[in-house]
Amino acid sequence: MTVRKGSPWISQLERRRPAVALDDNESADTVIIGGGIAGLATAFFVLRDTDREVVLLEADLVAHGATGHSAGQAVAAMERRFDDLAGELGEERVAQGYRETLSGWERMGEVLDSTGRRDELIRARGMAAVDSPQAVASLLRERDRWNAAGAHAEVAVSDGIAAEGAVRIDGPRLASLLGTIDRRYVAALCAPAGVLNAALLTEALAEHLLSAHPDRFRLYERSRVRRLRLGDEVAATAAGGTVFADNVVLCTNGYTGMEIESCQVPVSVGNVKGVVGFMAGRLDDGPPGIAAFFRSGENSYYYMTRRPYSGRPLVAIGGPEKELPYGERYDARREYDEGAYRRIDAFARETLDGYDERDMEWHGLMGYTPGGIRLVGPDPGVPSLMYNLGCNGIGLLASLAGGWKVAQQMRGTLFPPSMFDPSRLARDKLVRLV
Ligand SMILES: Cc1cc2nc3c(=O)[nH]c(=O)nc-3n(C[C@H](O)[C@H](O)[C@H](O)COP(=O)(O)OP(=O)(O)OC[C@H]3O[C@@H](n4cnc5c(N)ncnc54)[C@H](O)[C@@H]3O)c2cc1C
Incomplete structure (x- = not known):
């Protein structure tokens, strides 16, 4: 028998919209890089819970990355055991990470309701x-x-x-x-x-956001960000133009291949x-x-x-x-x-x-960050750079939870210290320097 190569989940996508690439300069409040479940979930919560204008840039097509190639398991789980993680990061931070991951269920419910896709999750x-x-x-x-x-x-x-x-x-x-x-x-x-087809859900999110927020959301596919300049203003440059914004959320699953200009080295650089x-x-x-x-x-x-x-x-x-x-x-x-x-x-x-x-x-x-633990939240040295990435192999629910948390952080909400805080990598660097 001939073996069919390629993801069965992606083959179920029935795209109704053309892929629009960035072809000019634009400005927005937030630019999100990456159109997988993490990027679309982040856009969903930022648009729902703030009045920010969002541009999302995707190198290929929505949901064609890890999201379209997963096993489709919606589970609150970690690849490493609690005791092992707690030995490295402290019990409280890990317990908070477990709570945040579990909150992915609530976020999943909100996304399924808003997209009218209740039946997608079995x-x-x-x-x-x-x-x-x-x-x-x-x-x-x-x-x-x-x-x-x-x-x-x-x-x-x-x-x-x-x-x-x-x-x-x-x-x-x-x-x-x-x-x-x-x-x-x-x-x-x-x-x-x-169990779900995460590609279908992510594509449904894209369609939902485009129709629910025509004035505040723009999505560009086939628009790989090649250069990212970080500072008080951020500039994300793809072949067709640059998006200028107050902040950027990296939802690239970790591996970006982009050139980063910044006074401070972001903790993600060289760490995925x-x-x-x-x-x-x-x-x-x-x-x-x-x-x-x-x-x-x-x-x-x-x-x-x-x-x-x-x-x-x-x-x-x-x-x-x-x-x-x-x-x-x-x-x-x-x-x-x-x-x-x-x-x-x-x-x-x-x-x-x-x-x-x-x-x-x-x-x-x-994409694995050190220790196999996600990065969610602002970079400790470059606050205009935020993360919702590092899939940890079990990243569908965690991407939803991360998107919500990042949106709340943009509103100024403070959270208890968590294993997902990017500052943990800054601490690692410090320890290594000492
Ligand atoms: C084989 C496999 C099985 C898995 N099974 C499960 C499972 O059963 N359950 C589970 O919870 N998790 C599972 N995972 C993990 C899960 O798929 C991921 O955690 C999740 O899909 C990550 O979503 P994401 O949006 O971060 O990444 P992605 O879906 O990879 O999206 C990132 C996007 O960023 C884009 N991008 C990257 N660089 C740039 C750039 N410079 N400019 C613009 N765009 C860029 C990419 O093109 C990509 O579309 C599995 C992963 C794999 C690979």
């Missing part, structure tokens, strides 16, 4: 499974941390595993909830979650690495679902989404990643690692009944 239980009894204690601690931040998580353990406060479940039932035929998993952290994430898909059967699988023996991690797609459920599986050398620009058409898809196939054969081989494959770029 609610499902999110499950993160482990295969070793030793890992259960850390699941329980993680559950407690999320619940302290306001989540409704629980841990399910299979018979024979000692774990106080966990829900007991028999092995076959656990496997069935995980959507796998593989019986190696002994426990799972479960929490409310959802690109990681290619690989995914394979196949039309299958079964109810919508979300699961992540941690396999201790192989030290590997896979995630799986099942979601209705053109009349039949699509199972999308990811996990393998490849780090790009620093400074190398990601190329969406390049073949980075054919073996990654074969590894996904091998995992899927152990996981899904009757799986033979993928019939789709795609990859996308994750």
Whole structure:
């Protein structure tokens, strides 16, 4: 069978509007760079909650970046455990980061309502499974941390595993909830979650903002910002012109390739690495679902989404990643690692009944800031530069939460210190200098 290359989510987009590129100089109050879910969500909240005029510049087309290449899991989760993060950043900052991430659910509801896309998010239980009894204690601690931040998580353990406060479940039932035929998993952290086509939602946001705010919102695609001048006034220059504004929000997923002119070096400069994430898909059967699988023996991690797609459920599986050398620009058409898809196939054969081989494959770029933690808010040295980026692999809800927070900060709202504050990188620099 021929494997179809490219994201299935992007192929569902039915664009009704032409791509308009910047072809003159413009001015606005805020310029947002990047037209993925982070950029459009930031525009949504800035336009809704302030009276600022916004121009958004996108290098390619809306939602064609990581947003269009994800696994579509709406989950409040971190790639690193609370205790690990707290050791580096302090408990309070991490707890605040957990609360902010959870607030992404409220923001998701607001975005779905405003765009008339309530049905786009299909609610499902999110499950993160482990295969070793030793890992259960850390699941329980993680559950407690999320619940302290306001989540409704629980841990399910299979018979024979000692774990106080966990829900007991028999092995076959656990496997069935995980959507796998593989019986190696002994426990799972479960929490409310959802599946969505994030590209469709982001495109719907673009259409909504263009029609709801014709006087305050302009969107230019195929307008890569090549130079960004920072100061009391900012100037974002693309091939067709320059946008002058009071401030700029970088929503570029981290990796920008733009020249920055500034008296102070922004903390993001030299601090983002690109990681290619690989995914394979196949039309299958079964109810919508979300699961992540941690396999201790192989030290590997896979995630799986099942979601209705053109009349039949699509199972999308990811996990393998490849780090790009620093400074190398990601190329969406390049073949980075054919073996990654074969590894996904091998995992899927152990996981899904009757799986033979993928019939789709795609990859996308994750921009990682140091520690794998997002940057949300103003740069400590250059206040006219704000961030909502650094996808951390699990960035859909977090992008919505970040967009809202940035909009409130523009209104002067102060927030408790958070793990997402860009100042953490300034502190790192200081420590290194000392
Ligand atoms: C394979 C994969 C699977 C994933 N699965 C999940 C998941 O299941 N759940 C989850 O929560 N997260 C997931 N993620 C992460 C999630 O996709 C991202 O966190 C999220 O989409 C990031 O949105 P964004 O808007 O920041 O980035 P993007 O969607 O990448 O948007 C950034 C935009 O900035 C533009 N840009 C960059 N530089 C410039 C410039 N100089 N000028 C103008 N525009 C520029 C780019 O063209 C791009 O469109 C996954 C990511 C990948 C790659």
